[in-house]
Amino acid sequence: MTLVIATATQTEMKAVLLGFNRRGRIGCKLPGMGGCCETPVNNHHCLLAITGVGPVNAALSIGRILGECKGISGVLNLGVAGSFDLEQAPLGSIVAADLEVWPEYGLRTADGVDPEGIKFPVWEYSGVDGRYSVWDRIELDSEKGFRMLNLSSPKDLLTGTSMTVSGVTGTEERAHMLMERYKPLTENMEGFSLALACLQAGIPFLELRTVSNLVGSRKPEHWKLDDALQALGRHARELFV
Known part of the structure; x- marks a missing residue:
């Protein structure tokens, strides 16, 4: 079985690999945007994937991987993110997503986006x-x-709602609006797409990001x-310890 380690950029993947072995590569040449390569990481067989930035690139990349590669056991999404609250998630802290929100899906009105306003869900599935x-x-x-991916939890791990956006929040006013409406802890640009792909494929998804900036x-x-x-x-x- 193969674990996909997905980052949005080569810069983030280089940081991951430097953490593994201090050389910036492990078992294969660093893939380019949209590319991937197989490599062992301790006792895990892994596929390093660089999706490209944003929800569209993430969806296209992970869809291609899941369609072409057999035996994918799950997806580990690593990268950086913005924090909506530096007291709860300070610069440099690591946060695991316990909810992925996509605030841009639905019917846009003067009062905000109604995710069920267009009557078509993003995905439907059967559960127990x-x-x-x-929806969003x-x-x-x-x-x-x-547990399912046989990975160890990092020290000082925080958890919270992660918000996926197509455009990085660039003003304090928008950051405040998003906080009031959705109560997110972090902002990213790929997580919802990857989480949805894993939900559709019936495989586990784990998203861990370190805080690089204050949103807005x-x-x-x-x-x-x-x-x-x-x-x-x-x-x-x-x-992987």
């Missing part, structure tokens, strides 16, 4: 208690994900990308 519809959110169970702020003191990448590599190594 009946039929379920996915997917619930995740990180503890179950760690462009102030230099609210951006620590290099620190977040170093933390990403450190925590990625803890997963």
Whole structure:
């Protein structure tokens, strides 16, 4: 069985691999955007995948991988994210998503986006208690994900709602609006697509991101990308111990 380790960019994948072995590569040449390569990571057989940035790239990349590769056991999404609240999720901290929200799906009105306003769910599936519809959110169970993927939980792990957007929130006003409406802890650009693909495929999904910035702020003191990448590599190594 093969575990997909997915990042949006080569920069994030390099950080992960530096955390593994301090050399920036392991078992294969670093894939380009939209590419992947097989490699062992301790006792796991893994497929390193760089999806490209944004929900469309993520959906296309993971769809192609799941369609072409047999025996995928699950997807581990690693990367950086913005924090809506630096007191709850400080710069450099690591957060596991326990809910993925896509705030851009549905009927856009003066009062915001109504996810059920167009009457067509993103996905429908059968569960033990009946039929379920996915609109603008997917619930995740990180503890179950760690168990099913045979991974170790990193130290100081936080959990919270992760929000997937097509465009990074660039103003404090929009950040405040999103916080009021959805109560997210972090913002990313790929998680919902990957979570939906795993839900459709019936395989576990685990999303872990380190905080690189304060959502809505462009102030230099609210951006620590290099620190977040170093933390990403450190925590990625803890997963496979």
